[in-house]
Amino acid sequence: MKCNIDASFPNHDNRVGIGTCIRDDEGTFVLAKTKWFKPKCDVHIGEALGLLSALYWVHELQLGPIDFELERRWLAISIPAITIIRNLELLLMIVNLYLGN
Secondary structure: OEEEEEEEOOOOOOOEEEEEEEEOOOOOEEEEEEEEEOOOOOHHHHHHHHHHHHHHHHHHHOOOOEEEEEOOEEEEEOHHHHHOOOOHHHHHHHHHHHHOO
């Protein structure tokens, strides 16, 4: 399975939009979800919030293993790894290492 995550940063609004789409191994649509966060933030933080939101959602759905893709980058995470990611600070560190920032 694959989970695509995309963050949007509208010019006219002080918030970040997160879109999440899950597809099966054949590319068939399974589920989608959107979420908004306030206030608007830097792109890497918005992407980290999107990944965090998707991790929790996939965990709640009890799906796995699943590949996560953010803006043409992908990250394979086995769902039991969600138990390690307990807060946003740790997630931001992981995303920064992953993105090379």
